[in-house]
Structures are given as structure tokens and as C-alpha cells.
Amino acid sequence: MNETAFKNVKSLPSSHLLGTGTPMCAGCGGLEALHEIYDVLGEKSVFVNAAGCMTLLAVYPFTPFRGSWLYTAMASAPAGAQGIRDALDILKQKGEIEEEEDLQVVTLTGDGAAYGMGLSATSGVIERNLDFLYICYDNEGYGNTGQQYSGATPHGAKTATSLGLSGFAGYKKPLFDIWAAHRPAYVATVIGAEPLDLARKIEKAKSLKGPRLIIALSPCPTGWDFDPKESVNIGKLAVKSGVWPLKEYVDGQVVHTKLPTRRLPVVRYLETQGRFRHLFEPERQEGLLKEIQQRVDEYWAAVTC
Amino acid sequence: MYDRVLSGIHFMSGNIACAEGAIAAGCRFFAGYPITPSSEIAERLAARLPAVGGTFIQMEDELASSIAIAGASWGGLKSMTATSGPGFSLMQEHIGYAFMTETPVVLVDIQRGGPSTGLPTLVGQGDMMQARWGSHGDYEMIALCPASPQELFDFTLRAFNLAERFRTPVLVMSDEVVGHMVERVEIPTAEALEIVERHQPPSPPEELTLPYHTDEVNRIPPMAPAGEGYRVNMTGLTHDERGYPTMNAEGQDRLVRRLVGKIRQHADELELCVEDGIEDADVVVIAYGITARVSQGAVRRAREAGLKVGLLRLQVAWPFPDARIARLAESARALLVPEINLGQLVREVERAAHGATRVVAVSHAGGHYPAADTILAAIEEVNK
Numbered sequence: 001m002n003e004t005a006f007k008n009v010k011s012l013p014s015s016h017l018l019g020t021g022t023p024m025c026a027g028c029g030g031l032e033a034l035h036e037i038y039d040v041l042g043e044k045s046v047f048v049n050a051a052g053c054m055t056l057l058a059v060y061p062f063t064p065f066r067g068s069w070l071y072t073a074m075a076s077a078p079a080g081a082q083g084i085r086d087a088l089d090i091l092k093q094k095g096e097i098e099e100e101e102d103l104q105v106v107t108l109t110g111d112g113a114a115y116g117m118g119l120s121a122t123s124g125v126i127e128r129n130l131d132f133l134y135i136c137y138d139n140e141g142y143g144n145t146g147q148q149y150s151g152a153t154p155h156g157a158k159t160a161t162s163l164g165l166s167g168f169a170g171y172k173k174p175l176f177d178i179w180a181a182h183r184p185a186y187v188a189t190v191i192g193a194e195p196l197d198l199a200r201k202i203e204k205a206k207s208l209k210g211p212r213l214i215i216a217l218s219p220c221p222t223g224w225d226f227d228p229k230e231s232v233n234i235g236k237l238a239v240k241s242g243v244w245p246l247k248e249y250v251d252g253q254v255v256h257t258k259l260p261t262r263r264l265p266v267v268r269y270l271e272t273q274g275r276f277r278h279l280f281e282p283e284r285q286e287g288l289l290k291e292i293q294q295r296v297d298e299y300w301a302a303v304t305c
Numbered sequence: 306m307y308d309r310v311l312s313g314i315h316f317m318s319g320n321i322a323c324a325e326g327a328i329a330a331g332c333r334f335f336a337g338y339p340i341t342p343s344s345e346i347a348e349r350l351a352a353r354l355p356a357v358g359g360t361f362i363q364m365e366d367e368l369a370s371s372i373a374i375a376g377a378s379w380g381g382l383k384s385m386t387a388t389s390g391p392g393f394s395l396m397q398e399h400i401g402y403a404f405m406t407e408t409p410v411v412l413v414d415i416q417r418g419g420p421s422t423g424l425p426t427l428v429g430q431g432d433m434m435q436a437r438w439g440s441h442g443d444y445e446m447i448a449l450c451p452a453s454p455q456e457l458f459d460f461t462l463r464a465f466n467l468a469e470r471f472r473t474p475v476l477v478m479s480d481e482v483v484g485h486m487v488e489r490v491e492i493p494t495a496e497a498l499e500i501v502e503r504h505q506p507p508s509p510p511e512e513l514t515l516p517y518h519t520d521e522v523n524r525i526p527p528m529a530p531a532g533e534g535y536r537v538n539m540t541g542l543t544h545d546e547r548g549y550p551t552m553n554a555e556g557q558d559r560l561v562r563r564l565v566g567k568i569r570q571h572a573d574e575l576e577l578c579v580e581d582g583i584e585d586a587d588v589v590v591i592a593y594g595i596t597a598r599v600s601q602g603a604v605r606r607a608r609e610a611g612l613k614v615g616l617l618r619l620q621v622a623w624p625f626p627d628a629r630i631a632r633l634a635e636s637a638r639a640l641l642v643p644e645i646n647l648g649q650l651v652r653e654v655e656r657a658a659h660g661a662t663r664v665v666a667v668s669h670a671g672g673h674y675p676a677a678d679t680i681l682a683a684i685e686e687v688n689k
Contacts, residue, residue, distance in 0.1 A: 148347065
């Protein structure tokens with residue numbers, strides 16, 4: 001990160017390319033991240049959006065994007081991106097568009113598509129070394145249909161389909177590792193609440209060719225049950241508690257971009273959200289809380305860089 | 306909440322009633338994927354199934370959901386999934402697979418406006434032909450059309466009974482308005498419910514050599530229960546009575562004719578509809594689902610205005626009641642078919658009427674149900 005244009009928070013772009021007045025929920029952590037990503041990415045980009053919350057972003061003519069937007073079925077956004085990239089390349093080859101008129105092809109999906117239904121299509125485009133950027137806004141559930149659990153839902157969280165005392169029985173799928181195992185050009189985790197780290201990663205992704213994939217943890221007031229004004233605070237707590245490691249994969253190496261030297265207890269993060277309230281009330285579920293903390297501790301114990 | 310059958314009188318939405326109908330029928334496995342406007346069925350079953358010893362799984366997509374229920378069925382459980390248009394499209398291959406493998410499963414489609422994403426939160430009836438022809442190859446389908454939360458309870462239960470009786474997938478083709486409508490639902494006592502259980506092989510495991518052998522009358526093979534030692538090959542390939550692949554024209558024709566025939570020959574038994582004043586009617590309105598509810602008002606007002614109008618409410622769309630429509634076509638001056646699509650079951654009415662009377666579509670592509678005024682105006686127009 002030596003050559004970054006973003007030395008400090010003050011140097012972050014303030015262009016606000018993403019328009020206002022979208023129908024996203026107040027305090028949407030996904031929109032916050034997208035807003036910051038778009039400013040770094042620039043308006044010469046075309047978005048390919050799978051079904052999900054952000055399908056609602058671009059209800060024409062009220063689209064907040066400066067350029068084009070394509071909607072695909074839930075499973076197929078990366079495959080849609082393939083078609084667009086190939087078409088742009090053909091136009092360039094034929095000399096019908098100039099190099100400077102080329103567009104970044106950006107796939108935008110939620111965790112439902114990224115962690116589950118769209119994984120096969122993602123694997124396919126990485127295998128074909130597609131030159132594209134994938135942004136997954138990860139709000140850890142199917143937010144657009146009422147927050148049912150997904151492959152991204154954390155252990156113990158209550159969702160519309162994991163209603164028991166122990167919450168979701170599964171564990172959040174290691175999508176970063178799954179993507180990195182394909183050996184693409186770039187993989188990174190980001191969060192809107194850490195804009196400097198986010199901007200540097202998008203800057204790096206933009207400078208590379210090939211498949212580049214970003215997961216943005218997206219605090220979700222509606223699905224996680226918290227006051228929208230707490231969105232940024234909860235995002236910061238996700239990082240400070242070690243629940244959401246900020247890292248990147250590049251050149252075959254995984255590097256953590258923010259090492260929380262003094263991690264906060266995970267309960268500080270969990271207790272801010274209604275989806276974890278059953279872990280504290282009516283009785284504190286010490287066993288489950290301990291297990292969640294232990295998993296985070298084990299993760300960081302294995303981190304060397 | 307922990308009882309198998311929530312006997313009593315409830316004020317309940319159609320989607321919740323559907324989930325309760327499934328549990329009352331003995332459904333103990335649900336695999337699904339969230340999609341508006343059907344998600345309440347999954348959410349209800351996520352809470353209810355574990356309480357009655359069943360399993361709820363949220364799958365990674367509708368392909369997975371529609372095959373997981375087939376697996377559960379072969380494992381011995383009554384199983385179901387629920388979805389809406391885009392998910393229903395993805396399930397088509399496995400619907401054909403369930404038909405070919407004679408796997409009793411229930412699939413519920415709470416229809417919304419399509420094609421594609423269409424109108425996720427608004428009503429449609431545009432999947433009616435896909436219900437019949439959506440998978441590839443020749444097959445026959447049983448599809449029920451509830452018009453109220455009560456019928457979503459009753460017909461979901463009935464769908465399980467038919468699936469077991471005929472060893473075939475059965476569809477419940479509802480719509481967004483009926484799914485979200487909240488009405489009185491009366492759930493009988495468990496003892497009063499008629500539940501059809503799986504027909505099991507007459508011979509013990511070591512003697513069952515022809516698991517797909519049937520009698521000449523019903524042509525429905527019994528289904529070996531899992532875990533009792535029966536060894537049955539289950540395949541989507543064309544197969545013979547042993548379950549072995551038979552990759553030839555004779556085997557294909559024999560198998561597909563039997564599979565189609567076992568349903569077609571029972572079409573009379575499967576037929577279900579409500580007739581209202583059609584005996585001496587000049588005009589008969591033929592409708593299903595929410596459109597039939599609206600038609601009731603239009604027909605009543607037409608009668609008050611002195612017109613001879615009747616209503617035939619289809620409760621089963623597939624198999625289509627050909628003979629009944631043919632008889633109506635002999636007596637009525639016109640058949641009026643309101644649907645929330647641009648004309649799907651009206652084609653079947655035309656086919657069955659065979660030119661004997663005038664058939665008129667009252668169509669809308671979706672987003673709302675037709676107003677009673679619209680149907681009344683159409684009645685008055687054809688009555689001129």
C-alpha cells in the first residue's frame with residue numbers, strides 16, 4: 001500500500017458519485033460501503049446486479065448510478081458480467097470504442113447470491129479469468145425477503161427461519177477463503193465504517209486485471225435489529241472485536257490490513273443487535289457466548305500477518 | 306403451537322394455512338428458499354416443523370429445494386417446498402424428475418406477476434401453463450387452485466393425499482392475494498381428517514424383484530419404504546419394471562404411457578369444482594383462485610340485473626375438466642374466462658368447447674385482480 005493516493009481520511013474522495021434518494025433502508029451498511037466504493041471506482045463502470053436488496057437501488061429513472069445497470073436472476077450476475085466484458089472487448093477489438101471509453105464491469109450482489117446460489121457462476125468466471133470486480137454486500141441473511149438465514153449468517157443469530165433459543169445452528173461460510181482458493185487477482189474484505197482501508201483496497205483492485213472480489217460486511221438495521229444511527233458504530237465494533245477481519249489476498253498471500261492489537265470482547269458487538277438478544281435475555285447463554293468468542297480467538301491465534 | 310393439528314377456528318393468512326395444512330397432512334420435511342410472496346410458508350414451517358418432530362431446511366436455491374424434497378420422500382417422509390414464479394421456473398427439471406421417478410412430493414406456487422422478476426409483491430396467475438408444461442417431455446400434472454385461506458389449508462392437505470395416492474408430484478397453484486389474505490380457517494380435529502398413507506409393496510424385501518410392476522387397473526406401483534431392506538433403483542432414465550434403464554423406443558413408450566395414463570384415467574376422480582347457477586345460464590364465467598372470488602360478485606350483480614349468468618369455479622386446473630366444459634359449451638351461449646394472465650386456461654376452455662360456443666377471455670397481465678365491474682361489463686357485453 002505504499003503508492004496509495006489515500007494517505008489519510010482527509011484525502012478520501014468527496015465526489016459523492018452515488019446519487020441520493022434511493023429506497024434503501026436508513027442506516028444501510030451496504031449502501032454506505034457502495035457509496036465509498038463508487039467514489040474510488042469512478043463513473044466509468046457498469047453494474048451487474050443479482051436479485052437482492054440493491055435491486056431496489058436502480059428503479060429507473062430513480063437510479064443513483066451515473067452509468068448503466070443490468071439486472072440478472074439471483075444465480076447469474078457473474079455470468080451476466082462475462083457477457084458484458086466480452087462484448088466490450090469485442091467493441092474495442094473492432095475499434096468501435098476507444099480504450100478510454102472502456103468500462104469497469106462490476107458485479108453487485110448480496111450474500112444470498114454470493115455465498116450460495118451464485119457461487120457456481122462465480123467459480124466459473126474466475127476459472128475463465130474474467131476481468132471484473134465483484135462486490136458482495138454481506139448483511140448476513142436474505143434481507144430483501146425478510147432476513148431469513150443464508151450461508152453468511154453467523155452462528156447463533158436469530159433470523160426469520162432460525163427462531164430457536166440457539167439461533168442459527170450453522171457457521172458463516174468462509175467465502176473469502178473459497179474465493180481465494182480459486183487464485184484470482186484479488187480478494188478483500190472491507191466495511192463502510194473503515195473508509196480508509198476500504199478506499200485503499202478498491203484503489204488496488206482497480207489497478208489490477210482479472211477477477212477481483214470484495215466482501216463488504218453490511219450492518220443491517222432492519223435485519224440485525226438496531227437503531228439505524230448505530231450502523232457505523234456497529235461496523236467499527238465488528239472490526240475492533242475481531243468478528244470481521246479486514247484482509248486481502250493478492251499474489252498468493254493473505255495479509256491482514258488492520259490487526260486489532262487489543263481486541264474488544266465479542267459480546268460488545270453482539271449486545272448491540274436484536275438478532276443476538278436471546279443470547280443475553282431472558283438468561284445469559286454463557287456456553288454459546290463462550291463458543292462464539294472462542295472461534296474469534298482461534299481465528300486470530302492463527303494470524304501471522 | 307406444538308400440536309400436530311391446530312384444531313379449531315382461526316383467523317389466518319393463506320400462507321400460514323398452507324403450512325398448517327401440510328403439517329396436518331403429515332408433512333415432516335420442508336426444503337425451501339426465500340421468495341416473495343411465499344416466504345411466510347417457509348417461516349411458519351421453520352418454527353412449526355421442529356416442534357412436531359419434522360425438519361426444516363433452507364437450501365441454497367430452488368434447484369436444491371426441489372430435489373431435497375424428492376430425497377426426503379424416498380427417505381420415507383412426506384415433503385414439500387413452496388415458492389413463487391422465478392423459483393418455480395428453476396424447479397421445473399425436478400418436477401419432471403419427480404414425475405418420472407414417481408416420487409410423491411408437494412410444491413406450492415404463490416403466483417406473482419411475471420415473467421422474470423416481474424412484480425414480486427403483486428398478484429399474477431401467469432404460471433398456470435408452466436404448471437402443466439414447464440418441464441420437458443410428456444407428462445401429466447395434478448394442480449389444485451385454492452381461492453381462500455381455508456382452501457389453502459384443505460388443498461395443501463389434499464395435495465399430499467393425492468401425491469401419495471398417485472405416486473406423483475402435486476402442485477398447489479395459489480396466488481399472492483389468496484396467500485396473504487387473512488380469513489376464517491376452520492381446522493378439523495386430527496381424527497376427522499382423511500389422511501392417505503403410502504401404498505407399500507405386498508412382498509417382503511427379498512421377494513420384491515419388480516418394484517415398478519403395477520396392476521392393469523390403477524397402474525400405480527407401491528413405493529418401498531426406506532430402511533426396511535428393499536433394494537430399489539430410482540432413476541430419471543427410462544426404466545422397466547425392475548427399475549433398470551431401458552434405452553429403447555418400446556420401453557420409453559410403455560413407461561411414459563403408463564405414467565401419463567395413471568393420472569389421465571383418473572381424471573374424473575380428480576375433478577373438483579363449484580357450480581353456481583350454471584344449469585340455465587346463458588353466460589358461464591369460468592375462473593379459479595382470487596379471480597373466482599371476484600367473479601362471484603360480478604355474477605351476483607348480473608343476476609340481480611336479470612341476466613342468466615352462472616359461475617364455474619375450478620378447484621383443480623390440471624387435469625383440465627374437458628368433459629364438463631364440453632357439456633357447458635352445449636348449453637351456454639358464451640363462456641367467459643377471467644384470468645390474471647394474457648390468456649392461459651382460456652385456451653383449454655376453447656379446446657374443450659370445440660367451437661360449440663363463444664369463448665371470451667377477460668385478461669390482465671398482473672399486478673391486481675380484475676375488478677368485479679370489469680367482469681360484469683364483460684358479461685353484459687357477451688350477453689348483448
